[in-house]
Amino acid sequence: xxxxxxxxxxxxxxxxxxxxxxxxxxxxxxxxxxxxxxxxxxxxxxxxxxxxxxxxxxxxxxxxxxxxxxxxxxxxxxxxxxxxxxxxxxxxxxxxxxxxxxxxxxxxxxxxxxxxxxxxxxxxxxxxxxxxxxxxxxxxxxxxxxxxxxxxxxxxxxxxxxxxxxxxxxxxxxxxxxxxxxxxxxxxxxxxxxxxxxxxxxxxxxxxxxxxxxxxxxxxxxxxxxxxxxxxxxxxxxxxxxxxxxxxxxxxxxxxxxxxxxxxxxxxxxxxxxxxxxxxxxxxxxxxxxxxxxxxxxxxxxxxxxxxxxxxxxxxxxxxxxxxxxxxxxxxxxxxxxxxxxxxxxxxxxxxxxxxxxxxxxxxxxxxxxxxxxxxxxxxxxxxxxxxxxxxxxxxxxxxxxxxxxxxxxxxxxxxxxxxxxxxxxxxxxxxxxxxxxxxxxxxxxxxxxxxxxxxxxxxxxxxxxxxxxxxxxxxxxxxxxxxxxxxxxxxxxxxxxxxxxxxxxxxxxxxxxxx
Amino acid sequence: xxxxxxxxxxxxxxxxxxxxxxxxxxxxxxxxxxxxxxxxxxxxxxxxxxxxxxxxxxxxxxxxxxxxxxxxxxxxxxxxxxxxxxxxxxxxxxxxxxxxxxxxxxxxxxxxxxxxxxxxxxxxxxxxxxxxxxxxxxxxxxxxxxxxxxxxxxxxxxxxxxxxxxxxxxxxxxxxxxxxxxxxxxxxxxxxxxxxxxxxxxxxxxxxxxxxxxxxxxxxxxxxxxxxxxxxxxxxxxxxxxxxxxxxxxxxxxxxxxxxxxxxxxxxxxxxxxxxxxxxxxxxxxxxxxxxxxxxxxxxxxxxxxxxxxxxxxxxxxxxx
Numbered sequence: 001x002x003x004x005x006x007x008x009x010x011x012x013x014x015x016x017x018x019x020x021x022x023x024x025x026x027x028x029x030x031x032x033x034x035x036x037x038x039x040x041x042x043x044x045x046x047x048x049x050x051x052x053x054x055x056x057x058x059x060x061x062x063x064x065x066x067x068x069x070x071x072x073x074x075x076x077x078x079x080x081x082x083x084x085x086x087x088x089x090x091x092x093x094x095x096x097x098x099x100x101x102x103x104x105x106x107x108x109x110x111x112x113x114x115x116x117x118x119x120x121x122x123x124x125x126x127x128x129x130x131x132x133x134x135x136x137x138x139x140x141x142x143x144x145x146x147x148x149x150x151x152x153x154x155x156x157x158x159x160x161x162x163x164x165x166x167x168x169x170x171x172x173x174x175x176x177x178x179x180x181x182x183x184x185x186x187x188x189x190x191x192x193x194x195x196x197x198x199x200x201x202x203x204x205x206x207x208x209x210x211x212x213x214x215x216x217x218x219x220x221x222x223x224x225x226x227x228x229x230x231x232x233x234x235x236x237x238x239x240x241x242x243x244x245x246x247x248x249x250x251x252x253x254x255x256x257x258x259x260x261x262x263x264x265x266x267x268x269x270x271x272x273x274x275x276x277x278x279x280x281x282x283x284x285x286x287x288x289x290x291x292x293x294x295x296x297x298x299x300x301x302x303x304x305x306x307x308x309x310x311x312x313x314x315x316x317x318x319x320x321x322x323x324x325x326x327x328x329x330x331x332x333x334x335x336x337x338x339x340x341x342x343x344x345x346x347x348x349x350x351x352x353x354x355x356x357x358x359x360x361x362x363x364x365x366x367x368x369x370x371x372x373x374x375x376x377x378x379x380x381x382x383x384x385x386x387x388x389x390x391x392x393x394x395x396x397x398x399x400x401x402x403x404x405x406x407x408x409x410x411x412x413x414x415x416x417x418x419x420x421x422x423x424x425x426x427x428x429x430x431x432x433x434x435x436x437x438x439x440x441x442x443x444x445x446x447x448x449x450x451x452x453x454x455x456x457x458x459x460x461x462x463x464x465x466x467x468x469x470x471x472x473x474x475x476x477x478x479x480x481x482x483x484x485x486x487x488x489x490x491x492x493x494x495x496x497x498x499x500x501x502x503x504x505x506x507x508x509x510x511x512x513x514x515x516x
Numbered sequence: 517x518x519x520x521x522x523x524x525x526x527x528x529x530x531x532x533x534x535x536x537x538x539x540x541x542x543x544x545x546x547x548x549x550x551x552x553x554x555x556x557x558x559x560x561x562x563x564x565x566x567x568x569x570x571x572x573x574x575x576x577x578x579x580x581x582x583x584x585x586x587x588x589x590x591x592x593x594x595x596x597x598x599x600x601x602x603x604x605x606x607x608x609x610x611x612x613x614x615x616x617x618x619x620x621x622x623x624x625x626x627x628x629x630x631x632x633x634x635x636x637x638x639x640x641x642x643x644x645x646x647x648x649x650x651x652x653x654x655x656x657x658x659x660x661x662x663x664x665x666x667x668x669x670x671x672x673x674x675x676x677x678x679x680x681x682x683x684x685x686x687x688x689x690x691x692x693x694x695x696x697x698x699x700x701x702x703x704x705x706x707x708x709x710x711x712x713x714x715x716x717x718x719x720x721x722x723x724x725x726x727x728x729x730x731x732x733x734x735x736x737x738x739x740x741x742x743x744x745x746x747x748x749x750x751x752x753x754x755x756x757x758x759x760x761x762x763x764x765x766x767x768x769x770x771x772x773x774x775x776x777x778x779x780x781x782x783x784x785x786x787x788x789x790x791x792x793x794x795x796x797x798x799x800x801x802x803x804x805x806x807x808x809x810x811x812x813x814x815x816x817x818x819x820x821x822x823x824x825x826x827x828x829x830x831x832x833x834x835x836x837x
Contacts, residue, residue: 055706055707074709075706075707075708075709079708079709085707087707090704091701091703091704091707091708092701092704093696093697093700093701093704094700094701095696095700096693096696096697100693104693104694104697104704104705104708104710105694105708105709105710106708107690107693107694109690113684113688113689114689114690114692114693155708159708265826265829267821267822267825267826269818271818271821271822271825273825273826273829276829311822313826
């Protein structure tokens with residue numbers, strides 16, 4: 001009989017704002033297994049793991065390690081118990097070296113001073129031992145996402161972690177990097193380490209994990225041996241019903257060109273060239289997807305086309321007019337709508353009401369004015385209508401938007417951006433961090449808008465999303481277009497991965513087709 | 517004009533540059549440490565003023581210089597720990613708290629002064645002890661160099677030493693690594709079990725000790741008494757100096773000397789019957805110009821660099837095809 005190394009019993013967590021994140025959750029792992037913790041966004045996976053790592057405290061329930069009850073008051077205690085965590089957002093200091101990051105908090109000393117040489121030695125040894133190869137002297141800011149993740153895993157291991165929690169580790173990786181990570185994790189498993197693997201990608205769970213625990217709406221729904229269940233079984237447990245996960249759409253009917261960017265180059269504030277001779281065009285009635293690992297120039301393209309960034313070389317035109325000297329409002333008025341990847345900063349005003357957030361791009365227009373005042377009645381009518389059409393779950397249009405869930409916030413943003421009759425809709429990571437229901441709603445909306453004639457530029461790090469929703473595909477790597485596919489449906493994930501990593505690069509002739 | 521040049525190109529002028537730079541050097545090192553730890557605040561003015569007052573008081577009462585300096589440090593710590601308590605524990609806004617503490621220090625010292633000596637201007641009837649000047653053997657006998665560098669107040673040499681010590685603390689000690697980590701990514705620090713609040717309080721404390729020496733210098737060296745608002749913007753100039761120095765010790769030190777030079781120049785011009793209202797504003801104007809020039813230069817070099825990188829990339833592309 002295998003031993004439970006760690007179990008959490010009857011855990012309940014209520015946040016100060018009244019949100020019940022976990023309710024009577026049971027979760028246990030065997031020594032030396034890779035255990036998947038799956039559930040939709042907002043199902044309570046992260047909260048449960050935060051309590052295991054001491055960043056949050058449970059209101060009810062107990063945690064047992066090797067059968068003995070323990071209190072985990074803060075991360076230091078968790079580390080002492082041998083629990084290590086690799087966060088989804090890396091906990092690294094960009095300006096410091098890999099070795100510095102590895103030893104922070106347990107710095108080797110020589111005569112009272114920080115011993116850099118020793119820190120580098122520790123790093124080198126750990127990298128060898130766990131087969132996670134990193135350069136101790138490299139600055140973290142210069143590392144790829146995959147390498148940063150290795151540093152994070154090493155950081156937990158050198159602190160003596162025997163149980164490793166990985167919070168959606170593959171969300172930011174290419175298929176190739178994911179494969180590499182799986183090999184490394186299996187290697188750790190053979191060395192006796194226990195891994196908790198948080199994910200909502202079920203094929204990965206099937207490939208990597210021994211057992212799986214499913215959370216839904218804060219409760220534990222069940223636990224199973226991965227070998228005994230199908231992906232469909234797990235998915236049903238996660239969502240509570242059968243969800244259609246595929247998009248239905250017909251062939252696109254391209255119209256006139258809406259967006260044309262030619263030879264865009266950009267150097268960012270750190271002196272790094274982030275866009276290299278990027279050219280493409282996009283006609284009415286087409287969804288053009290931009291795939292790539294985050295940080296390969298996609299954000300910059302989105303900022304340039306939406307008019308928020310004007311320090312670039314090259315040309316960007318909307319409906320034949322250059323946007324170089326336009327203000328953001330002028331860009332919008334010439335037919336551009338924009339869902340920003342940073343919802344909390346550029347998408348919404350947190351303290352504003354739902355109504356205020358929806359009219360923020362149109363309040364100045366004649367139709368919403370009554371003399372010097374806003375035409376409140378007209379605004380109310382429009383907002384109520386949109387709340388219904390976009391299926392926004394809220395207490396009414398006057399509720400502050402920050403009270404809503406991520407999915408509903410994004411629906412408010414969509415209610416604004418999808419209803420201003422734009423010719424071009426830039427959707428930058430539109431479904432990041434929101435639940436499957438809202439994601440499917442937004443994806444289908446994008447297809448609807450495209451069928452109605454809009455040009456859609458879909459930027460997404462979610463490979464399956466960008467491949468399924470898009471008609472045409474661009475892959476970005478290192479600031480340049482590494483591939484262009486006229487028909488997104490005939491591309492494989494493996495191929496995409498190679499282009500995303502920059503291991504493959506199409507010829508200039510092939511890429512030029514993107515701007516024809 | 518000739519008279520001005522005659523006054524500037526003397527060893528005595530350079531001596532006075534170092535003399536007036538002392539509080540700026542100490543202040544800029546204090547600000548630098550706070551900046552590195554993500555705790556840059558605007559209360560250095562209040563910290564230094566409080567230190568100047570308590571330095572005067574402690575030295576006058578105990579007639580002991582060491583106790584006087586300790587009094588100054590206690591006075592500076594008082595203000596900075598108040599800032600820490602309000603900002604870190606009670607989550608108040610750091611800038612607003614800084615403004616409040618600056619005005620509190622300004623009014624509080626005048627109030628205490630009045631209680632002590634029934635004077636709202638200076639403590640001249642309750643003179644502080646003065647930290648002694650130090651003649652450096654051998655160096656003092658070298659012409660020019662000796663006049664410029666020898667015979668300064670002990671706190672001036674302490675200020676030079678502080679530049680070095682600041683470098684060691686921030687870049688060479690485990691504590692410095694933690695301060696920088698907390699300053700750049702507090703979550704990363706917390707995730708490895710570093711007590712972020714503790715490190716922030718330590719940052720404030722170290723910085724307050726250094727700034728306090730700058731304050732002590734004002735009432736126990738530069739002058740031998742306390743007078744109201746005697747820091748006169750030096751706390752703010754120190755913040756500007758570490759900003760121009762990009763939070764690096766040596767460049768911040770040089771920026772402090774530059775501001776000191778302008779202050780010394782203003783002092784010289786005043787003796788030459790120039791309108792004092794204009795002259796006295798020189799150091800502050802220099803601060804503005806310094807900050808503006810710094811921003812402009814950074815922007816321009818950024819543009820130049822952008823162009824160079826793009827040109828290079830194009831040239832490389834051209835070779836390929």
